[in-house]
Structure formats: C-alpha cells, structure tokens
Amino acid sequence: MSQQRTGPADGPDFPDLPEATVARLPEYLRALHHLAEEGHDTVSSEGLAAAAGVNSAKLRKDLSHLGRTGTRGVGYDVSLLIDQIEHVLGLTHRRAVALVGVGNLGHALAGYAGFGSRGFRIAALFDADPGRVGEHINGLVVRHIDDLPEVVEQESISIAVIATPAHAAQHVTDRLVAAGVTSVLNFAPCVLNVPEGVDVRKVDLAIELQILSFHEHRKSALTALPPVRKPGRVGQDLQRANRLGGEAVGS
Template sequence: MSQQVPALPDLPEATVARLPEYLRALHHLAESGNDTVSSEALAGAAGVNSAKLRKDLSHLGSYGTRGVGYDVALLIDQIEYVLGLTQRRAVALVGVGNLGHALAGYAGFGSRGFRIAALFDADPGRVGEHINGLVVRHIDELPEIAEAESIAIGVIATPATAAQSVADRLVAAGVTSILNFAPCVLSVPDGVDVRKVDLAIELQILSFHEHRKASLIALPAAGGLTALPGGLAATGTEEAVGS
C-alpha cells in the first residue's frame, strides 16, 4: 500500500537532527540493493534505538508495515522532502584558506542535496583561484552573485576576527541560513538560522571523556576521591553540583 508524502510537519529539533543520519543509512541500504528495512536494522545503522526511530518517523506519517518494515525508496523520498532536499540548494562559501579549500573540493555535497555555487575571499592573492570548477570571487561581489544564484545558505570558513563581518554581508545579501566554522558566536537578526561547527570544542568534549575514563580507572588507588581545582573533591560517580 503506497503512502503519500505528508504536508511539511513541525518537527522537534532533536528529530530534525536525526533525520540526516536516517537518510545516510537509507541511501547505503538502497545502494546495497535493499528494498525494505526493519526499524531495528535502520536504527542500528543510524546509531539510535528503534523506539526513538519509530517515533521520529511517525512524525513524517511513516509507520512501516508489520512483518515487512519500511519501504527504503519511499522513506528516502519522505525524508528528503521534509529536509528540503528535492532541489539542489545553492551554497556560498566564504573563506578559502585550508579549511575552506577542503570544503570547496568535497564531492559529497552534491549527493546530499547541495551545490557549492560560489566561492568568496577578501584576500586578493586568492581571488581568481580555481577550485573544483569554480573561480574564487572577491567578497565585494557577494550581493549580485547571491541574487543571480538564488543563494540562501552561506558557509563561513574565515578566521574568527572576520566571521561577524562576513555574517553581516551574507545577511545583507539575502542569506537566511549560515553554517559557521569560525570559533566564535555570531550575532544575526531574527529569521536567520546559524549552525556552529567548532572542531576544537568537539575535541575538548572528547578530552573530558578521556579524562573521566582515566580518573575512574585510578579511583581505587586514589581512595575514591578526585581532587579538583579550588579545593573541591568529586567521587567520579556523581555529577558536579551547580554545573
């Protein structure tokens, strides 16, 4: 029995954050020749529990079929529709240093529903450079190119000192969604969405987990207490009060 793609639902943010993981897993299943998938198998491929997955997909009006599971192709269509990936969205990338250069050359965006439509930099030494079939333009050309290419998404890969200025330029050019790789917090008007990717923060979070694992291993020899700065002590098994 076929299912119709529902009207665009108002999804919880946590569900929206998991949909790309489901989509990645579904594309892999489709490429492997799978027409259907159980909720348990899809949840395992996406790294979530099956109850959470079923609840997320129910928001899309997709409940699967008992004994069969989910139709892989249909579920791909539903998720891509909800995520707005039925059109290849044009993206502007500002800053073509080491990180920006790598992002500009990444071939995976095309298969995920995006195309890097324009590259910008303020450094005259980089303007005119060819990267992955695109010519780096000067940032001053942003307004007219953003209009010509119908760009609504911008990626900032500049140093932190330039990021706010770049964000202001993107917003002025009509960009309403920004992915920020610069290690800073941006101030943008209401109606502009910002996602921040800070690799150092992710490493610091992993460092916490490494530190915690090491302290737990050392607990017996330390008498069950771990000294903290400021004269505090923690047992290593309870959350710090006031955090």
C-alpha cells in the same frame, strides 16, 4: 541501485518536527541511501535504527511525525522513506551554497565531493584577500567578497558556509544577511549575531575535541587505582602507640 523518485509519500506535507527529530533525519537518510545502494527494498525499524546509531523506539517516534509507521512484518519501504525525508529536508533539488573564506579549511570544503550527493552544490567562493581572488578551486573562480550581493542574486543562494578567521566572521555574516542569505553554517570559533529569521549552525572542531577529552579524562579516572595515602601525624602517633603497647604486652 538506481532509484526513480516519485515525490513525497503519504503523510503531512510539512510536519512540525521537534528539533531533535530534525537533527536525526539526516542520519536516517544516510543509512537509507546506504541500504538502497546495497539493494535493500525494505528495512525493519530495528535494522534502520542500528544503521543510524539510535534505538528503535526513538526512530519509530521520529518517523511517526512524518506519518510513517511501517508495515508489520515488512518494515519500511526504503525508496519511499528516502523520498519523504528528502522532501521534508528540502532536498528535492540541489541547493546552491556560497563558501566564504578559502584558506586551508575552505579549500578542503570546496573540494568535498560529498555535498553533491547530499543535495547541495557549492555555487560560489569568496575571499577578501586579493592574493586569493582569481584562484581556481574545483572548477570555481574565487570572487572578491564585494561581489557577494550580485552572485547571491544570480545563483539564488540562501545558504552560506563561513570558513574565515573568527575576527572576520561577524562582518562576513552581516554582508551575507544583507545580500539575502538566510541560513549560515559557521566554522569560525565564535558566536554570530543574526536578525530574526536567519538560522545559524555552528561547527567548532576544538569544542568537539574538548568534549572527547572530558570522556577520556573520565575513563582514566574511573579505571585508575585509588592512590596509597600516607598516614598523617595523628595516624603515625596511633601506629607508634599500638606498637609500644604490643611490646609491653609481650614483655
């Protein structure tokens, strides 16, 4: 269902939100967009919580930070809540993003259509490999990393995605920060050092898999039967003594 955006709803213009709440707002927004597409005008806190995968008490507390408490017996206005969350997340206009590193992962990210529907556009692609420079990906031409300052200024880019090998990620980050980028999404398996005022979010697929491996290991341990332990030397001697004693009584 198409929606007309009318600006942020009532409440604090820019509330001071806990980090945990900020991390959950995109989940609420995703669920709300899905509800809107299905034609829902309102949703209860229980319904929205279930769609977002959280408990309703936590959702109500998160939304209360935005000045939203819902209407008893009616719930939340889906369109207005979308407006307010998008306003708080800074998604009222599409943000330009630079992507550095166009290997296999970079190619996939550059072609991901979901960025556009979430308020972002990949505005520039960069790589240091001369063999990659000039390549066309999803309507964009891969630029050399040396062109970074010029393109960042032209496209008003403040957010960058790093999809380089780990050994190159810090150097790339330094160049991005020098060019004026203040937020980085890092897919490289390493920790980045950045100056104050620059935000970094890390996505490490291997770590996520290792966490899942832990849960699989724990489930296996909980469902496994306890092993049958063979008696030690002392236990064997006791068994033999009991057996001999029993034979003596019966004789």
